[in-house]
Amino acid sequence: MSPTAQTTASTRRVVFPFTAIVGQEEMKLALLLNVIDPKIGGVMIMGDRGTGKSTTIRALADLLPEIPVVANDPFNSDPSDPDIMSDEVRALLEQGTEIPVVQKKVIMVDLPLGATEDRVCGTIDIEKALSEGVKAFEPGLLAKANRGILYVDEVNLLDDHLVDVLLDSAASGWNTVEREGISIRHPARFVLVGSGNPEEGELRPQLLDRFGMHAEIHTVKEPALRVEIVEQRAEFDQNPLEFVDKNQTNQEALQEKIVNAQKLLPSVKIDYDLRVKISEVCSQLDVDGLRGDIVTNRAAKAIAAFEGRTEVTIDDIRRVITLCLRHRLRKDPLESIDSGYKVEKTFSRVFGVEVAEDTTQANGSQKSGVRS
Numbered sequence: 001m002s003p004t005a006q007t008t009a010s011t012r013r014v015v016f017p018f019t020a021i022v023g024q025e026e027m028k029l030a031l032l033l034n035v036i037d038p039k040i041g042g043v044m045i046m047g048d049r050g051t052g053k054s055t056t057i058r059a060l061a062d063l064l065p066e067i068p069v070v071a072n073d074p075f076n077s078d079p080s081d082p083d084i085m086s087d088e089v090r091a092l093l094e095q096g097t098e099i100p101v102v103q104k105k106v107i108m109v110d111l112p113l114g115a116t117e118d119r120v121c122g123t124i125d126i127e128k129a130l131s132e133g134v135k136a137f138e139p140g141l142l143a144k145a146n147r148g149i150l151y152v153d154e155v156n157l158l159d160d161h162l163v164d165v166l167l168d169s170a171a172s173g174w175n176t177v178e179r180e181g182i183s184i185r186h187p188a189r190f191v192l193v194g195s196g197n198p199e200e201g202e203l204r205p206q207l208l209d210r211f212g213m214h215a216e217i218h219t220v221k222e223p224a225l226r227v228e229i230v231e232q233r234a235e236f237d238q239n240p241l242e243f244v245d246k247n248q249t250n251q252e253a254l255q256e257k258i259v260n261a262q263k264l265l266p267s268v269k270i271d272y273d274l275r276v277k278i279s280e281v282c283s284q285l286d287v288d289g290l291r292g293d294i295v296t297n298r299a300a301k302a303i304a305a306f307e308g309r310t311e312v313t314i315d316d317i318r319r320v321i322t323l324c325l326r327h328r329l330r331k332d333p334l335e336s337i338d339s340g341y342k343v344e345k346t347f348s349r350v351f352g353v354e355v356a357e358d359t360t361q362a363n364g365s366q367k368s369g370v371r372s
Contacts, residue, residue, distance in 0.1 A: 014240040018059035019250035022229045023220050024052060030215040030323050031060050033302040034191045036261045040298050041212025041291075042170055042192030044155070044203070044327065048219045053195040057151050061108035065255055067147060071100040074139040075186050076107065076147045083173065084147055084187045107148035109141050109190075111166075113157060120162060122186075124179045137184045142166075142175040145190040155194030156203050163203065166192060167210045209288070212295045214327035216340075261305040268301040270312040278317060280350045285342065287328045296324040314351055321347050 021028065030043045045053050070077040070089050077085035079101045085093075092099060111120065122140035141150070152158060152166065169175045175188035194203075194211065202208065220226050236243040244251075275297060282292045299320035300312045322340035329342060348354060 014244055015058050015062040016055050016233075016236055017244055017247040017251050018056070018063040019254055020232055020236075020243070020247045021052060021056055021059060022232060023225060024056065024217050026323065027053070027056060027215040027217050029303075029319075030213045031056065031191075031193070032258065032306065033299050033320070034193075034212065035060065035064065035258060036302040036306055037265055037298050038189065038191050040295055040302065041210070042194070043213045043215055044208065044211040045193065045195040045215045045217060046198050046202075047195075047215075047217030049197055051217045051219055053217065054151070054153060057149065057193055057195075058108060061106055061149050063251060063255055063258075064106040065259055066103040066105055068101050069104045069147070071102045075143050076104065077187070078147065084189050086186050107144065109145040109148060109150050111141060111150060111152040111158075113154055115141065115162070117162060117165065120165060121175055121177050122184075124177055124182050124184060126180050126182070137177070137186075139186070140175075142169050142188040142190075143186055146187050148190050150190045150192050152192070152194045154196050154200070156196040156201050160204065160207065163207050167207065171210065208327045209291060211327065212291075213299065213323045215323060216326075257306065257308075260308065261302070264308065264310065265301060265305040267310045268304050268312065269310060270297055270301060274300075274312060274314065274317060277350050278321070281321065281343070281346050282325065284346050284350065285325060285329055287325060292325050292328050296321055299324050314353060317351070318347060318353065 018028070027043075027045055027047075030045075034040050034043055047053065067076075068079055070079050070085065073086060073089060075086045075089075077089045079085070079089075079099055082090055089099065118140065120141050122143055123138045125136035125138065150166070150170075152163075155163065169188040170190060170192040173187060173189040174185050176183060176185040178184075192211070196203075208214070220229065278296050278300075279293050282290075282296070285292075287293075296317065300316045303316045303320055304310070304312045322343045325343045326340050
């Protein structure tokens with residue numbers, strides 16, 4: 001690790017600020033909730049081309065506070081949490097060795113579309129292992145993404161087998177590489193974000209179900225809003241540092257809100273009756289398995305923590321349930337994903353709440369305090 005671990009904004013590549021992104025509230029809310037609780041299981045973002053998917057995800061990674069990591073460790077091991085440290089670091093700690101620690105920005109790893117399994121998972125050098133008797137492991141992208149964000153653009157065009165590998169690692173938090181009887185595993189806990197254009201085909205329902213949330217984004221139709229987005233972008237391109245400085249206060253406020261939410265999350269409770277009703281919604285929608293129930297509970301707790309509360313409300317559930325369930329309703333691979341109407345209708349029936357016709361997930365997320 002270079003001595004400039006605490007890189008200043010002036011030397012780091014300038015990224016468009018998250019709080020300056022106009023609209024796309026559904027996507028922003030889903031990403032923030034996954035950062036607060038990575039166990040939600042990632043986000044699949046489907047939408048038109050040129051709607052700011054990549055910009056938003058890079059902005060999120062840049063927004064997050066620095067984290068303590070073990071110096072010179074290829075897995076970004078946490079110096080205090082055994083669940084997210086490599087076996088080597090754990091062994092050193094058990095021996096009482098002092099571990100050098102540095103602060104590092106949360107990393108965002110971009111997975112290229114043509115990536116091979118070796119590039120993603122890492123490789124074992126068998127010759128070195130046999131001749132020198134050491135486990136010679138060349139880490140892959142999953143190692144680099146540990147404790148960060150792994151972004152897969154056009155995930156619907158990625159080989160199904162690779163998507164499976166990514167989802168397995170995201171769910172278990174570990175990556176295991178085996179070759180010729182030699183096995184190596186390392187922590188791989190990351191927020192998995194996939195994006196794609198529905199025109200190019202959907203993921204198979206089995207794979208889609210394993211993403212915690214599904215956010216839909218559309219091209220902004222309102223002319224005044226389109227002009228605002230274009231002007232924001234032009235202002236940023238003209239003088240990036242000045243634009244970032246202008247948004248610094250909002251960025252710091254949101255960063256603090258995320259950190260506080262992460263600390264508060266373990267204290268958040270969800271009433272038994274509300275949990276039963278969430279499961280009733282899943283049952284009535286004929287959602288396969290229990291992932292829908294689990295993710296909705298987690299997301300509702302995360303949004304309550306984000307707003308500084310320790311009790312989940314019906315409104316919290318309303319604001320996340322479509323994101324958590326809409327992609328789990330599709331049984332036929334040729335069927336298109338429900339926009340959320342079925343979920344909202346069932347939710348209002350089970351919870352006995354009137355959902356106004358003009359109430360959309362986007363409006364709900366605006367209430368969440370995510371500044372557009």
